[in-house]
Amino acid sequence: MSSPTTSPLLSVRHLVKEFQMKAMRKSGRKKRIVQAVTDVSFDVHRGETLGLVGESGSGKTTVGRCVLRLIEPTAGQVAFDGVDLAQLKFEELRQVRRKMQIVFQDPYASLDPKMTVGASIAEPLVVQGIDGNHEEKVVSLLELVGLSADHARRFPHEFSGGQRQRVGVARALALDPALIVLDEPVSALDVSIQAGVVNLFGDLQQRLGMSYIFIAHDLSVIRHIADRVAVMYLGKIVEIGPAAAVYEHPTHPYTKALLSAVPLPNPRVERARSRIMLEGEIPSPINPPSGCRFRTRCWKATELCTMQEPVLEIRAHGQLSACHHPEV
Amino acid sequence: MPTPILEIRNLQVTFNTPVGPLVAVRGVDIDVHAGEMLAVVGESGSGKSVSFLAAMGLLPRSATVTGSALLDGQQLVGMTPKQMRSVRGRLMSMIFQDPLSALNPVHRVGAQITEMLRAHTKMSERAANARAVELLEIVGIPQPGDRAMQYPHEFSGGMRQRVVIAMAIANSPKVLIADEPTTALDVTVQAQILEVIQRVQVQFGTAVVLITHDLGVVARVCERVNVMYAGCFVERGNVHGIFEQPTHPYTRGLLASLPQTGVGRLVPIAGFPPNMLRPPSGCAFRARCDHAVEACGSAIPPLVPVGESESACIRASELMGRK
Numbered sequence: 001m002s003s004p005t006t007s008p009l010l011s012v013r014h015l016v017k018e019f020q021m022k023a024m025r026k027s028g029r030k031k032r033i034v035q036a037v038t039d040v041s042f043d044v045h046r047g048e049t050l051g052l053v054g055e056s057g058s059g060k061t062t063v064g065r066c067v068l069r070l071i072e073p074t075a076g077q078v079a080f081d082g083v084d085l086a087q088l089k090f091e092e093l094r095q096v097r098r099k100m101q102i103v104f105q106d107p108y109a110s111l112d113p114k115m116t117v118g119a120s121i122a123e124p125l126v127v128q129g130i131d132g133n134h135e136e137k138v139v140s141l142l143e144l145v146g147l148s149a150d151h152a153r154r155f156p157h158e159f160s161g162g163q164r165q166r167v168g169v170a171r172a173l174a175l176d177p178a179l180i181v182l183d184e185p186v187s188a189l190d191v192s193i194q195a196g197v198v199n200l201f202g203d204l205q206q207r208l209g210m211s212y213i214f215i216a217h218d219l220s221v222i223r224h225i226a227d228r229v230a231v232m233y234l235g236k237i238v239e240i241g242p243a244a245a246v247y248e249h250p251t252h253p254y255t256k257a258l259l260s261a262v263p264l265p266n267p268r269v270e271r272a273r274s275r276i277m278l279e280g281e282i283p284s285p286i287n288p289p290s291g292c293r294f295r296t297r298c299w300k301a302t303e304l305c306t307m308q309e310p311v312l313e314i315r316a317h318g319q320l321s322a323c324h325h326p327e328v
Numbered sequence: 329m330p331t332p333i334l335e336i337r338n339l340q341v342t343f344n345t346p347v348g349p350l351v352a353v354r355g356v357d358i359d360v361h362a363g364e365m366l367a368v369v370g371e372s373g374s375g376k377s378v379s380f381l382a383a384m385g386l387l388p389r390s391a392t393v394t395g396s397a398l399l400d401g402q403q404l405v406g407m408t409p410k411q412m413r414s415v416r417g418r419l420m421s422m423i424f425q426d427p428l429s430a431l432n433p434v435h436r437v438g439a440q441i442t443e444m445l446r447a448h449t450k451m452s453e454r455a456a457n458a459r460a461v462e463l464l465e466i467v468g469i470p471q472p473g474d475r476a477m478q479y480p481h482e483f484s485g486g487m488r489q490r491v492v493i494a495m496a497i498a499n500s501p502k503v504l505i506a507d508e509p510t511t512a513l514d515v516t517v518q519a520q521i522l523e524v525i526q527r528v529q530v531q532f533g534t535a536v537v538l539i540t541h542d543l544g545v546v547a548r549v550c551e552r553v554n555v556m557y558a559g560c561f562v563e564r565g566n567v568h569g570i571f572e573q574p575t576h577p578y579t580r581g582l583l584a585s586l587p588q589t590g591v592g593r594l595v596p597i598a599g600f601p602p603n604m605l606r607p608p609s610g611c612a613f614r615a616r617c618d619h620a621v622e623a624c625g626s627a628i629p630p631l632v633p634v635g636e637s638e639s640a641c642i643r644a645s646e647l648m649g650r651k
Contacts, residue, residue: 055514056485160600190371190541195585196596217514224587224594261515263544265586267567270547277523278516281484 007082008043009211010067010179015040015076017062021286034285036062038235040076044179049205049212051226051243053219053258057282058232060215064181067213068100069093080179098128101172105184107164111156117167118142118152124174141170145200162193169200173208181213186221198225219262223247231255234293235285237312241319251328252321254294292324300325332359333502333535334383334420339395339405341375341382350604352378354559354628355395360503363533365526367546367567369582370556373601376539379556380505384422385412400502418448421496422505425512427488430495431480437491438464438476444498463494466531467524486517490524497528504528507539522549543586547571555579558602558612560628565637575639575648578613611641619643 017037037059044050052060066073069085078085080096088096101124104110111120121141122134139149145166156164165185172180182201186194198221205212216222222229223243230240231252239252250256257276264270278297283289292310295301304324312320316328341353353375360366370376381387383397383404397404399420407415416422424430432440441460445451451459457476464472467490480488489509496504506525510518526549529536538550546553546567553570555563555578563576574580581597599616602608608615610625617624623642631638634645641647 055516162600191543192371192582192585192597193600194596195587195594198587199594199596202593219515220587224591257516261519263518263542263548265543265547265571265583265588267547267571270544275519277519281486281517282514 009046009081010044010213011077011079012043012063012067013041013077013079015063015066015078016074017059017066017071018074032286035235035288036285037066037073038288040232040235040237042230042237042240044211044213046178046211047205047209048227049201049214049225051222051229052213052215052232053217053222053229054232055217055258055282057234057285059235059285060232061183063232064102064183064213064215068097068102068181070102094128098175099178100181101175101177101179102181102183103165103168103172103185105187107161107168107188108156110168111164113156116153116155117159120156120167121152121171121174124171128175130175137174138170141173144173144204145170146196160193161189162197165189165197166200169197169204173204176208177210179211179213181215183215184217185214187216187218194221201225219247219259231258234282234288236293236322238294238323239319239321240312241315241317241321245315245317245319249315249317249319249327251315251317251319251326252294252323253298253300253325253327255321256327257297292322330361333362333400334358334360334537335396335398336379336383337396337398339379339382339393339397341378341387342392344390344392345605348605351607352391352559352604353382354607356556356559356561357631358554358561360535360537362502362535363529364552365529365536365538365550367550367553368537368539368556369541369543369546369553371541371582371601373558373604374556375559376556377507380422380507380537380539384416384420384505385409386416386422414448417444417496417501418499419501420503420505421499421501422507423489423492423496423509425508427485427492428480430492431488433480436477436479437483441476441491441495441498444495448499459498460494463498464491466497466528467491467494468520469494485513486520489513489521493521493524493528497532497534500532501534503535503537505537505539508541509538510545511540511542518545525549543571543583555582558607559604560612560640561631562613562640563637564631569636573635573637573648575634575637575644576613576641577617577619577647581616619647 015037019034019036021032054060065071067078118138121138125134138152142151147166186197214225226243229243229246230237233254239255250259257278260276280297289296291307292305295305310322310324312322314320336358338355339353340355343350368376382393393405438460441463442456445456445459461472461476464476469475469490510521528534550567553567554561557578563579584595587594597616602612610627611629614620614624629640629642631640
């Protein structure tokens, strides 16, 4: 590909994903549409980590899956290294997919219990028809993720949760990807184990230079690992920008409320700070609120927020946010 | 110190498994005082839930429970199922991570609360119905009268947890065991539920035992903290003391492994917890501990006062000075 290195590795524009809900026979209810992702645009640059945060139902996982075309987007473009993935035929897509991988939340579910760990890690090489000494490659991958050569002959049940997640990472690395989608990769792990896996992601990026989309609901983990952060609410990005800007100077009321809701592990600080208590919960994506989707829970909402949907605008610290009454 | 409302002594829980006995709780002492908010923290498999499931008589038959658990003077260990039923939901209640599994999907939520009231009192159906609506209001459910007539699937996750709390406090129990009550919830909803639990604690004087792995939650709402590792308590004390000057290497490791500032490398604890089918001799943490010495392997260290806390590390005072 002849694109200059300054162009983004991944470019997502106006991504929409709708799911149709089945019609209910008896109630005579019509088919309903769930808009899981509505008009989402962002870039991921080479070697950077974009954190995708939001509560359940915000659409962050759907974005991750659409990026890899694991599910078909309803509309919008996903361009990887300048190539629009939606235009690719199956075989072409398979070629591009070498460069994009995913690590799932549950390392128990994402490894075949009847395959040795070595065979699981080598499987992408087999699927992609790559020749050469797979055994050697598997050993080097195991060592890369902090495991050892003799682990290759063991089965998933012989591993702890943290080790299993490392196996998942080794498998994702097998094809030297340029982008890895990490979908809640440490949420199932205990904190003392989680720290080691988070460090591993940082180390691997430094050595191999790939980009990450790090999807998580844990804001402290994202803060630790992400260069830029996108905050999602009900299928939309409400704020996106450099991690320091978003965390230190949140401009969208939702970002502010979200950050204030995270309990800090320091009793003195935690008890002294003022908290924004949000009313209610995230509304249904079947019938989202008009105008700004956050207005039903927002303490700053006005008539304008009901009438007009805010668009992403640049703010003082370099981030974009979609709000009629941004925090300053 | 007044007598604790719940006094657990030398509680031991052993599961009979096909591959041999698994000792999940290895002789713990816990005091829960009236009206306090007590944290029990630890990682998966540390025995924090099992300890309280044992006290509530909720473990399967494969579990053997020994020791003593006195609730307001009544011995819970060895109670018959019938005696236990009169205690659960009246003197001591428990709520769980997943509120949906605690609710019956085919009954209206109001009826489920009413059932809880009528199981333990001679309240008339009409009075119980009215009380159920009051309880829904107490836990912050809007339009409680209408909501009482709805089914669990019509409630969101946060609202369901409120319903479960309403059921748990229906008979004004002395102790509420909350086992990871906010773990399945989003942070903004977690904040709401923690506030409800705190309100219950203050308004009704209910002692709350908060079982959690989230040290942030502990820092926000608890006064005293018990840290559990491999079936034993390794440290306990006041929340400020534990967070500012942890005395046990495990507590220190746990706090150090949290991403807090957003900069620098995280510090994981090396290795992983021991296999409880073959528990190690002595201190269970020693295989992962940087400060372990030969003496650590001789016996399970008891909790001894160190600074403002109690620590089950034989080198605690020595290491305290070193920082």
